[in-house]
Amino acid sequence: MCLGIPGQIVAITDAGRLMAMADVSGVRREVNVACVAEGPLEDLLGRWALIHVGFAMSLIDEEEAAKTLAALHDLGEAQEALAQMAEGDAALEGRA
Amino acid sequence: MCLGIPGQIVAITDAGRLMAMADVSGVRREVNVACVAEGPLEDLLGRWALIHVGFAMSLIDEEEAAKTLAALHDLGEAQEALAQMAEGDAALEGRA
Amino acid sequence: MKFASEFRDPKAAKALLAEIAQLADRIGATREKPVAIMEICGGHTHSIFRYGLDKLVHEGVEFVHGPGCPVCVLPRARVDECIEIAEKSGVIFTTFGDAMRVPGSKRSLLQAKAAGADIRMVYSPLDALELARRNPEREVVFFGLGFETTTPSTALAIQQAAREGLANFSVFCNHITVPEPIKALLDDPDMRLDGFIGPGHVSMVIGVHPYDFIARDYHKPIVVAGFEPTDLLQSVMMVLRQIAEGRAEVENQYARVVPEHGNAVSLAAIADVYEKRPSFEWRGLGEIDASGLRIRPAYRAFDAEEKFGVGYAGVRTELADPEGCACGAVMTGRMKPVQCPQFGRGCTPEMPLGALMVSSEGACAAYWQYGGARAAAE
Amino acid sequence: MKFASEFRDPKAAKALLAEIAQLADRIGATREKPVAIMEICGGHTHSIFRYGLDKLVHEGVEFVHGPGCPVCVLPRARVDECIEIAEKSGVIFTTFGDAMRVPGSKRSLLQAKAAGADIRMVYSPLDALELARRNPEREVVFFGLGFETTTPSTALAIQQAAREGLANFSVFCNHITVPEPIKALLDDPDMRLDGFIGPGHVSMVIGVHPYDFIARDYHKPIVVAGFEPTDLLQSVMMVLRQIAEGRAEVENQYARVVPEHGNAVSLAAIADVYEKRPSFEWRGLGEIDASGLRIRPAYRAFDAEEKFGVGYAGVRTELADPEGCACGAVMTGRMKPVQCPQFGRGCTPEMPLGALMVSSEGACAAYWQYGGARAAAE
């Protein structure tokens, strides 16, 4: 439930009504940024936010995203190493 | 100005609102008969009226209509007699 | 008897035409010096062309087409006011089809409809009333247009609306009267008319006596006529006979429909709902005293002029007739349509400059449609 | 970084699937005795089928599709009420596209629209607000539908309408909350679930702590997850790891979007505009205590229930689910869609009997569309 997608804030369109332009792969839509406007609105420019029904609901934490990806990467490496070891074992077994 | 055509009253459709059905060569339309409703509405049945913009504006006086036609007829007869006389004259002249 | 086809008998017509010819000869009417008879009513103009009567009568009889077409005499400013009302939010503007193509200063009602106004053609003011009943959330305005023939119908509709307390119905009253412009014509020193054919359906309402002044004060014959071809020929004959006999009277050819004193119910309704305006503007003729009707204060709730503050109740725009337009001269019989510099050039039925080219009652349209002009041009 | 495609990396998926397989083996999960993990959220169900994750994971991992699709749990009577409002004269009824095809007792909104109601799809409650501004003479009603993810948007729209004094805007509030039905599920003695995938976008608003009770009171692992395929696989892995390690905690896989304590502005807007209903009806699940929100009296002017006297403010109709419909059992994970006697027979996407067959979030529709059923039937 609750389709949300990441979009980048590219312009403030109506500061008074907390409206900004979000860009999703080249598709633009004006969104309300009330939920993510803590500091000056200009700080939002360039930031990625999770967009849902025309509202920017949450700023995306790039550090956390990187951490998740790193964990996936590490897991991949580990699995690969394991796989290579397994292959090595199999080869050894085969040779045996 | 003021296109009016003769139609025959064939039914009373709403006595309270003085509405009746008029028939013009098989085309029917409800008309208001306020202008021609002197006696009981039933007296209008079968009568011809001059219809204009959905109102029966005047009852047609059949006697007067007959008189006009009779006058036309008489004129026709007279003209014909005259023409015959003229032809007779011409014939006579031709013979002369 | 159907009271219509009987009056189209070619044999009777032949006799009438012969009689007319004899009378015309007797009074010395020739093509060069014709007897000029004005048929006041556009309906008569229509019949004359439809049956080709102008070509059939003796060449010494000239029909002069009078101002008796309510659409033709409608000033452009009034069409603009119709559009102004029609374009107000919530309004359903209802009108007879006749008015749809009449040019205003910029657009006709047909064009305003195309541009978005809710404009509907109705056959009867009763149909407009019914629309008002069925659309209580809308304001239904009826364009009250016409001479005395039509006036009773809108008066009765307003009385009915008042009885029902129909708050969303009103009439934009542009009703006009016949006798006043005839008087204006007769007072014009340039005018040379020998007699009149009187509008039969107007007299069905008002009777024949309102024309007494024509015979009494101006010594011109007038015959109130029906609309079938033998009605018209008979009336021409009666006018010629008066001239031949040196009489000037009001005669009634259309007695089967026209009571001498008109229709009492209609007259009472008109008197109850309407009063004379001091003056009213006619296209081509200018302001004519006491020639228009307005809704009495007692029925103000049904007066679209008051409701919307337009027309004589608003700021009135004076709009000159379009340049080169000879409508006034044509309507007063001083010019034939084909003599108008615009006829067939700037002014055609496709793109009318003047209203006379719009309404099929208009003399210019009739000339055009029934070939008077082009046949003549050959 | 686009925060989407990066999380669809097949290489990472491969690693995750391997890890999941190892963990599943480690805890002894088999096809016959699987680990049952409920993805609460319909969005997760959608992703699972779209990427074929159910086929890719170890056969000992079973996805149980939860009740987290607001459209699927909408009682037929509420759809009827939507139609009742939409058919009122002057109303423009606005809704997300999702609700259009959901069957009411007689018709869907799509069918009501075809029959004449002015029903419009919008992308955002802001678009409904804008419609209200542009149509001051109409009453614009927005169908407020959704879990905590969507609730802030309607709360903010109502606050904005209040600021502008927009008298012709109201919300038909059917917002519901996630924790309560989960608790109801866990309290069901028939239930056997080993862990949960938590709805990431709900937690983006409410944070992760509202799920503490699941770990604390019911000793089940829950991982709040994102919607990309590696998000889901990673979350499955994290659930399995908790199980393998004997833990039951609330973990946050979706930390890039989900702050631990949610979004303060959203929570404040919800608290300002809404209050808990004593109880709310769910399709297939019946009444659940404190599982729905209503508009506070301070914002009554924007409450369509009050304005139109429908829903909990009107006479409520109790409508049993259609006969033979197993939606409740499917939503609580007691039955697979294919086990419903109606699946593919009385109930197809063309002619849905239950809402689970309508929404592409619905488990039955997902089974159908992504071939789970028909592929299995081969």
Added chain:
Amino acid sequence: MALRDERVTLAHGGGGTAMRDLIEEVFTAVFEPPGMEDAAQLSAAALAEPGARLAFTTDGFVVTPLEFPGGDIGKLAVCGTVNDLAVSGARPLWLSAAFVIEEGTEIALLRRIVATMAREAEAAGVRIVTGDTKVVGRGACDRVFVTTAGVGVVPPGREMGAGRVRPGDVGLVNGVLGDHGATILAARGDLALSTALESDCAALGHLMEAVLAAAPGARAARDLTRGGLASALNEIAGAAGCGIEISEEALPLRPEVSGMCEILGLDPLYLANEGRLVVFVPEAEAGAALAAMRLRPEGQGACIIGAAVAAHPGQVRMRTAFGGARIVDMLVGEQLPRIC
């Protein structure tokens, strides 16, 4: 049967199974087009004849009300296009039918329209071989519009065209005028007029073949649709560069049509017909053409209405019953009901 909706929804236009079901159950099940490809493929021996030409025409149909005494929009859509082929001298073979349908339209109504079309096509000897449906939102069209296109073959040697009419040629119509126009005016209801009239709507392909067999020298024909007899005659006079003279007394009119015209101030010469044509034939063939027409049910009321003349080229004149004459011009726009 998968189609249980009572009304068309936007889903029926969306390209999915709802649309497929609508098309299959309501349209193709009745029309039985050859195959379900994007275009019908038709083998036409008739077109292979040397000198044969292909005739191609289209018309959109937008009538209100959709169903009226004597027909419905489907009957118009088949007959109208068959007639445009027939009057051009072609033998009608195949029709296409494209529907634009307003959301909310009753499916039962569609079924009735389609049934009429199938029936009329069969009677006219044509096949509806390809089609299309579009669904538009409520208020975006007036329930149902139908556009048909038609393909026919003009046999070798057959040459017809308005430009071929010569002075002396005789003009015939196949029956009373204006029934369709008057019927529709009454059926709309907004003028509150009622009559027992029925539309004259009819396919005239067989009648044209009969006329052409009897009068192989026939010059030109026109079906008398929008603008009525007057417009068709003006078109012919203009294209032929000769005059046309008709006689008011010869015009066949029902009393109800005359009555309606009197009430509304209309001219029956401009009323629309949907099963009437005018054909010009050499004087020597007029009798045979008339007799051939009268043998067919849709030509029972046939009569001679006038002739082409050398005088007043491009102009149509009418001798009135009264002895006068008037020009019968093109209308400007629609005829509007009038009161004065």
Added chain:
Amino acid sequence: MALRDERVTLAHGGGGTAMRDLIEEVFTAVFEPPGMEDAAQLSAAALAEPGARLAFTTDGFVVTPLEFPGGDIGKLAVCGTVNDLAVSGARPLWLSAAFVIEEGTEIALLRRIVATMAREAEAAGVRIVTGDTKVVGRGACDRVFVTTAGVGVVPPGREMGAGRVRPGDVGLVNGVLGDHGATILAARGDLALSTALESDCAALGHLMEAVLAAAPGARAARDLTRGGLASALNEIAGAAGCGIEISEEALPLRPEVSGMCEILGLDPLYLANEGRLVVFVPEAEAGAALAAMRLRPEGQGACIIGAAVAAHPGQVRMRTAFGGARIVDMLVGEQLPRIC
């Protein structure tokens, strides 16, 4: 020029001179149909060839807005019908064009639409030979609907049809998917989305000829209109009685189209295209077909998307980029924007 109105009024549909002026000045002056008879008469040498078949198709066009980035309703109306002929293996020859016009429509808009149609027809090598206009009252249609029908000729020996596809045949599309559908969604304005996308609308007759020259064994083609690629593939799988397997990674999509689909929860497989087709050719001819497509501007983005298989007959499956597989079914109705 007699036509001075800025907007269409009901008079322009009334059968009189206003209508004649509209038709002559706006339509026939640009289209130049042969003659002004009720039906166009066309001599078709191509149809006289033994074994040649006539192809006949129609489509109604009802797009909102009428003008959009990359085209207008006129372009759609020409290309759509040309494409339906082309994908059936026919050489498009002639089009008819029937317009339903709402009272109040700007005449300048009509002129633009007609100009587009003339330009597109010329480029596609077809002639618009017959037409019709109807005017309806305000609110009775959505400004302008255009229905075109098309006639073409299928050369002797050329046999195409969805039923001819065999396992092993390769499926190709001629470019990125969904541009048209996404463009229209954005252009409507009600979702307040903006993009730099343009409709893919294009006539594909020349491209099909090039494909057929390069791959004479081509089995079947479909233009990917309503319902998109998914519907076309399902139709083919159903008619051929074999399965179809496509690869998600092979599907050409612009980022903006993906973005729009993410925002609205739509599936690009179901988005409409107006200048895209899928063609199935024997495996041996796939390379030649691909190369031929890529030589044409409307085929620059051509690629192989999958193949027909013996497995799961009637069903379309997609291997996801992720390694999974899913069934690609027909949609039920329209795709609706969704939030959950």
